[in-house]
Amino acid sequence: MEHIRTPKVENVHMIDRLTPRKSTAGTLYLSSTHTIFVENSEARKETWVLHSLVYNVERLPTNPSGSPLLIRCKNFHVYRLLIPQEKDCLDVLASLTRLSRPECYGELFCFSFNPNLDKELREKAWGFIDLKAEFSRMGIPSNLWHVTAANHEYRLCETYPSELFVPKSAFPAVIVGSAKFRSRGRLPVLSYFHRDTSASICRSSQPLSGFSARSADDEQMLHAIMKSNPVSELMYVVDTRPKLNAMANRATGKGYENEDHYTNIKLQFVGIENIHVMRSSQQKLVDVGELPAPSMSDFLWGLENSGWLKHIKAVLDAGVFIAKAVAEDGVSVLVHCSDGWDRTAQACSLASVLLDPYYRTIKGLMVLIEKDWVSFGHKFSHRYAHLDGDPKEVSPVMDQFLECVWQLMQQFPCAFEFNERFLIQLHTHIYSCQYGNFIGNCQKERRDLRLQERTHSLWPHLWENRAEYTNPLYRTDHSQTQGVLKPLTTAYCFKFWKGMYGHADKSVASHQSPADCLNAVREESQQLEEELSAHQERLAQLKEKKTSGGRKKTNKLSERVRRPIPIESKLSSPLDYFTATRSEKHSPSFTLPLELAAPPKNGDPDDLSTCSDFESGVADLSSHSSSAGDDTKDHDSDEAVKSNT
């Protein structure tokens, strides 16, 4: 609260860069958690921006019409505001800069976010994802794998979960010895067990091998893993780093496994670049989206130059390699990178998505993220800059995983239960700090923060709204749903993810969504089915009555009213200025004040055409844009605004 200098600024304009006449005037409010822009129009459309989602705030040079302020969000939304008074602009800038960089966990939104759940429900919510149940779904523990108490109280490895699954044949001393020989004690443990072939995916950090060091325990550990797959005499070690990077690590006493020291291992490098390369690549990609009026060549050149899709391919290639080894060759794989919490998490979880249809369901993806990312100590708070900290620790590791899944969805439209919106929602919440799931950097830290008592879990919330995240083309009995996915990784298969990166400007909206339409169709079908069975039931009842005496006419079936698919209404909502003023049927909420819009009525079409986008008679489906999901519009936040004003 003390950081807010000016809680309310009037006559602020929200600028639409591509189509200036779609800009709107309104009032800007700053609360302790959100920036809120309320349009002056009758509909009072609200735009809520969570402070923790703000990536940076930039003030552009003041011009005669006011001081422009640019708010860039971590989910790649960009808001352009024009504030009449320079002083107000400076105040907002200072407040937002501070509010978007919390200095300690206590300042995070999740500790004040209160969706009015009682204590019991909240506790139950945290049990929604159960990793023990997940391992038992895989058939673990089994006669070959069991849980070890070695990391009880995080004695062995601070960043691992307390419960680890290891080969039964690995003695406690071997486990401890292996941990000692691995960077940060992150020893090889089970991540995924593939029932069909008994091959497993294990994960670890790099060995402390340097140029010549070896550890009998670690060698035994790997041997035990190999032996836990009774039919195979071989095991792959996938080092997800480029070979050169791995070799360079030897100079600091780390490195990779020497194939001569370990029995029957085959070492494979897959060449995913490090977090620093990825960070700058993504920045370049985002910059491409912000180009003022790019030509096709500018865009494609920028896309190439960012290298982003090349990195996405590298990550997916790693997943494909591992999945193939496990499913086709029946060979177990140990995956590591340097610390085993970034590239390793990417490769293991992607391989799992390819291998196991369960992870392509809504619940399954939640479980997978909870297992491979949350529990195994992916450093969420560092990577996604939850706190003001070292910018070199920040990197879009999870972004890449989600994008790889999206790229797979493009190739296999029927294979995933969830839709793109689900991935984008996950992405937002990884950054938003609204729920406790992704706070902190490992299980131990989360336990110490008592997150389960003090915050809420995201998963049940997503699960309740799963209808919104369902892919209508998904069918459990579809051929794409079954078995192992074998994606093409030819260069032309990788596309720019417009849904994620394409909204630097709000006018580049997705126009019509076939998925939404199909969902509506599905829903309607279902409703009809239900009605039909209700009617049939009634019919049966009536027949009974009839036999027992009374005779009634039943023509209810024909009274069924066809519920319209809500597409036409979407189509006719006006984003377009002229359509809006011409026809009366449109709600006035979008009609812009005349003095602002500068409509090019008699103007020169040359002017019109300089904007590189034409907007449509079709409404922006995401026009209720709140950048951290709908739940930010709850009463608590509302009150926060009032108390500030």
Added chain:
Amino acid sequence: MELSEHIKTANVEDVTLRRPFHPALRGTLCVTSHHLLFSNRKDEASWQLLILLKNIDAIEKRAVGSSGTITIKCKDLLVLQLEIPGMEECLNIASSIEALSSLESVTEMYPFFYRPSHLTLLGPWGLSTTEQYYKQTERLWDRWRVSKVNSDYSVCPSYPSAVIVPREVDDDKLIRSARFRQGGRFPVLSYCHHSNGMVIMRSSQPLTGANKKRCKEDELLLQAVIDGSELGYIIDLRSAQQAQQARMTGGGFESKSCYRHWKRIHRHHERGKVVQESLIKLVEACSDLSHSVDRWLSKLENSKWLSHVHSALSTAGLVVECVERDGHSVLVHGSEGTDNTLLVSSLAQIILDPASRTVTGFLCLLEREWIQAGHPFQQRCAHSAYSHARLKQECPSFLLLLDCVWQVWRQFPLALEFSEALLLRLAQEVYASNYGTFLCNSEQERCAAGVKENTHCLFQSMLKPDIEEQYLNPLYEPTDLAIWPSVHPQSLQLWTGMFLRWTEYAQNMEEAREEVWSIVKEHRERV
């Protein structure tokens, strides 16, 4: 020379056929006057592959020991390999294919021999005529008329016999205007907007030349188009500099002083050879699977194909903006008025006019704006992306149109009644067809060759109910609004259905399409 004289070896046994993503097959290869037939009769079920020789864009032969391999690259982008035992047979087959795939005489082409039992040559040919279009469009009756000034094709050889022009301009004026326009393509009506009566006209460039010649009748004609309203827009599909340069070779542009109520806007569009080369580069980039992502993106960029898509959609958007939003009439032209002009005017209609977004409406639009309007199909589509032949007049303008329509469909998956399948079929038919629809370069040529009397009409056959169904968009929800496509580069994509048609990639998409259909069908059964 009889066609059969080109065939030295008609039959070869034990030929091995290799196709992408299919196991190799052994069978018999036959060459006929118009087809290449491969049949495999191993088991009970026989399997046949019939390829129109005209569909073959290029062949490559290679000798391996005593046998030869022919690689066949088709205009629909399919690539096949045939292993033929016997070098002589191989060479004979290759030379037959080479000769028969590049026939130039229209009446020797297959549509003149195609006689399926379910179609009859009697009955009307085509979907609509200028007169019918005029009759259907009530908006036109007041101020516009159908002129038969070109009934013997002497005023403009590439125009149809009937055109729609302002009522107050008589035929003599039209003749004079035609003399002032390249190829005689004087301004004619292309579209009249249902809501405000504004029109899209199209023509070729005026022949002002270096001396800034004028033509009073041409000026009057355009004046009559806007009829008292303040302003019309001329969208010139060349850069201002190119338009200036055109004067040196006798062409030119409408100057402000002579056409006072018309405002000219220049939009640069590539044409002819440049666009053809783009297609060649794009297809080449798509067929190399070993590219890294960087290399692929760089080749995609370098082909410039998407840039052409971008310009076409942007300019069409500009035309629509003038007509729909500002309420002004528009004249579109480039140089000859037979390629980009048609591309832009027909795209604008799809954006503007709900009637052109139905299957019938779209095919009518193609018939009116491309076939009757004299797009030189035979010249433009003589070769596709693989041919090594020296480029003459080839240009994939029509394919570019289909790509642009696909982009619109992708952005508005509910607004078009037809599906991608229709666009793919057209992309195939335009290069090689059983039907006469895309033969010749103009109505005059089609008349002379007797196309209407001796071939079947593709569009009519596509509209037969049982066939039409496969081209329908299951999600179609008509809208009366203009559908403004986003032309932001990130909104445009490679048309994978076309350019990656013969890859594994297409398989999953096909499954998804089937899934959509089954959901919708299930739903319809319930309703």
